[in-house]
Amino acid sequence: MKALITAGGHGTRLRPITHTQNKHLIPIANKLMLAYALEYANDAGIDEVGIIINEGDTSIVDAFGNGDSFELKIKYIEQSAPLGLGHVVKISESFIKDDPFVFYLGDNILVGGINKFIEDFKANSSNCHLVLSKVPDPNRFGVADVKDGKIIGIEEKPDHPKSILAVTGIYVYDSHIFEAVNNIKPSARGELEISDAHQYLLEKGFSVSYSEITGWWKDTGKPSDLLEANRLVLDNIKDEREGTIDEQSTVSGRVVMGKGSQIINSNIRGPVIIGENVTVDGAYVGPYSAIGDGCKIINSEIEYSILMHQCRISNISRRIEASLLGSDVELLRSQSKPITHRFILGDQSRVEID
Structure with missing residues (x-):
């Protein structure tokens, strides 16, 4: 065969x-x-x-x-x-x-x-x-x-x-x-x-x-099929935590966490998979999220999403949900005035904002 x-x-x-x-x-x-x-x-x-x-x-x-x-x-x-x-x-x-x-x-x-x-x-x-x-x-x-x-x-x-x-x-x-x-x-x-x-x-x-x-x-x-497949696979993961979780953090449910990753003053609610060398600081990662290697999630919330490697999400005020981010994507709150939305988007990108 x-x-x-x-x-x-x-x-x-x-x-x-x-x-x-x-x-x-x-x-x-x-x-x-x-x-x-x-x-x-x-x-x-x-x-x-x-x-x-x-x-x-x-x-x-x-x-x-x-x-x-x-x-x-x-x-x-x-x-x-x-x-x-x-x-x-x-x-x-x-x-x-x-x-x-x-x-x-x-x-x-x-x-x-x-x-x-x-x-x-x-x-x-x-x-x-x-x-x-x-x-x-x-x-x-x-x-x-x-x-x-x-x-x-x-x-x-x-x-x-x-x-x-x-x-x-x-x-x-x-x-x-x-x-x-x-x-x-x-x-x-x-x-x-x-x-x-x-x-x-x-x-x-x-x-x-x-x-x-x-x-x-x-x-x-x-994209919706990818997120659903991700959910279905995560429903069958077993808890396996490496890396470090500080005392100010709460991690509940089934969570897979790779080597070198840090959870700092954050709330992780499984099922969730977190790759290697990921930093989650002052953040919330909700069920059915897959976070790729080297990502940083700072003072932000994410749920039911896929982040490929080396993504950075920082100081986003609203929860990110049902999203698919490619490698090396950055979502940042602007630090300069005037406060505006700034985008660099390739062909056929999809963005929802209020």
Whole structure:
């Protein structure tokens, strides 16, 4: 069993963060998003992983190298253009060869890993095994039409979905998927749709089985999805505190705190994760916050937010909430007159002020 994990695309819905970094390198609870997928693969006993990257993008290679830190052998496969998930599978045939494999979209986060889905694939002797989840907005996904416990059809982002069962970004295949992707045609948007490949398999009489996710699963395509995934991961952390906490501070709930971090005259209310060499002074850090390495939060309040490394928040009078800050961002109260708002913002930034 091998794994094929996507880490390409342009992350347009996560701009401006993705103007300067690959979205799969955005941290969720202070761990790079793609690291979760690699951990799931390792936990499932997989030792060879192909990672699909954008042509010329070295950031994923720089972050994960040859895979030794995950006890994996990683091969990087470049995709010249975003031509669809079917195309991703198609260009990976020389890596996969005749092996069964898990196809995992790298911006998906779920509880419990992928072992169960691999076991179900084997138990059903399937050619294709899909992982489904009930969602409130199925028109955003490929949708499975299920009757009497069997998938009878699949549509990609339908205007009028036949069910609320979304096809998540987790699939298990044998080599027949290559026959499918080599026989389908590009859709109206010019992509080889993976839903069309699944429909091909159904129409040719191949076995297409499924599992339904009973826990949580997130497709982290939008900022609100990142914050929700961060919340879900933090809900499962265990208390682990390094660094120093002074006597004037109150730390309650489950808190992970890295080496060299200082909590000074502050209130921390978990679940919260705080990286290494962070200073929190005269501040409040509320539930579901992830604070990256080297951040400084001074005389300010923050809750349900993600701060990447080296951010600085100082003397902000109102609580910061439901926010996503990239690396090396500064939010400061002006010390000069006249008192005005001053911004340096990149394309597609979002700011709310009163």
